[in-house]
Amino acid sequence: MKRVKILLGMLFLLSSMSFATGFQFNVLDNQMPASQDVSGLRLNLLYGKTANVSGLDLPILALGEADNFTGVQFPILFIGANKVNNSFKGVGFGLANIHGGESTGAILGLVNMTHNVKGLQWAAANISDGRTTADIGFVNISKGTTFQLGVFNMTDDLTGVQIGLINMAKTGFLPIFPFFNIDGRIF
Template sequence: MKRSTLALLLSCTMFSAMSNAAPVQVSSFGNFPADKDVNGFHGTFLYGDTGTVNGFDLPILGYDEIDHLNGFQLGAAAGSHIRNGMNGAAIGLFNWHGGEDNGLNLSLANQVGDLNGVNVGIYSAAKNIDGVNLGIANMTADVNGLNLAGVGNYTQGSVEGLNVSPFNWTTGETTGANVSVINHTGNVTGLNIGAIGNWSEGNITGLNFGVVNKSGNVTGANLSAFNWSENVTGANVSAFNRTWDVTGLNLGAANVAWDVEGANVGALNFSHDVTGVNLGAINISHNVKGLNLGAINVSADSTTDIGVINYADSTHFQFGLFNATKDLEGLQIGLINVATNAAVPVLPLVNFHRSF
């Protein structure tokens, strides 16, 4: 009796499942048979709307709507709307998917939810991508993998991986490589390369390389014809560098910085405080703790001035053709030496010292 009851229950369950999933369904403004789901083949002419398709979905000349796809969809001059995502591949004129996609989307235009796999189209848009997004124009929230566009990538979230396009606009952070003609991003950890320029509203940790770089803080290397940044820890190399604080190397034809700890090397160096080496044709600084080496050195306080012309309000040592200071706490060696207050006398050709 128990076996008969169990067999009856199993039979009812199997019959119920079979009645809700047709092996073959054909749709054209209606479904035949009118089952909710399809396990096998679903074909649509002009328009169809059904539930879950497990197998092969073939829309022809029109528009196909289904709840979910597990398998393969091929649109013959047709597009599709999958409400709750798919597992497999969807190929057609356009793909409009909600939910989560696992697999391949290939069409002229892709508008999907979360994608784990590959998106290929003239226009490819997704909420979040874990994989590859290929298109002429791409729009995403977060990208983890490769985001490649022929014209532009617009990422509303963050990029982890490789972001490549003539124009990249990332609202959040980039971890990996940002390669473009023009890059806009928040924070960058890795490589930021722009043929024309990089505009980073956040911080750079790694390499920032472009004709024009505008960024917050840079930890690593800032390489450009023109660098505009807040703080640099590492190397700031450009024809023109404008920074707030530099710890490391500040190298450019013209350097404008507030505090430099390390080496300030340029044809023209203009800074407030330098701790280390100030090397340039013309050095203008407020305080220099270390070596001030240039054809012309002008500073308020300096430790050592070596140049053709040296001027400092106060200094310990000056060596040049013309040396001038208010307070001299060490030596002046040059053709002409001028000091208002000097601690010790020196004997070059000409000395003008008010007191010794």
């Protein structure tokens, strides 16, 4: 317990230094220092929200939320989740990744819930209400995609290929087909 108090004291001291936007520590949405823009390192304990983050985001048993994020999200102890409301560019690791806007890069987790992704989604379940480039997981569901690899794949608009046990695509050469499905408009 004494070590935890010392660690928290050191984090509070660091957060009060003059490089306010270079480091931020969030505890239950209390920002230290208070800033909506962080360029550098952000640590979140339980929950933290900052409008614009670029750099390294480290949730500690936490949900780290940002409106716009550029960089790497990596939960300490691999127990954490990431939420980005508007724009994401980089690599996001987390038990859950919730991206509501445009995402560019790689998103890796247990569950990914996204909108538009230019890049790779890799999770047990990838669920997107927009367009994705590549989904790899047990379950992949998107509005439109280029590539899906999983046990169950489903999309409205397939512009490439699906590989899996069950493949469903409204624009596939067949709406439901085992093992693979391709864009039916190429014929």
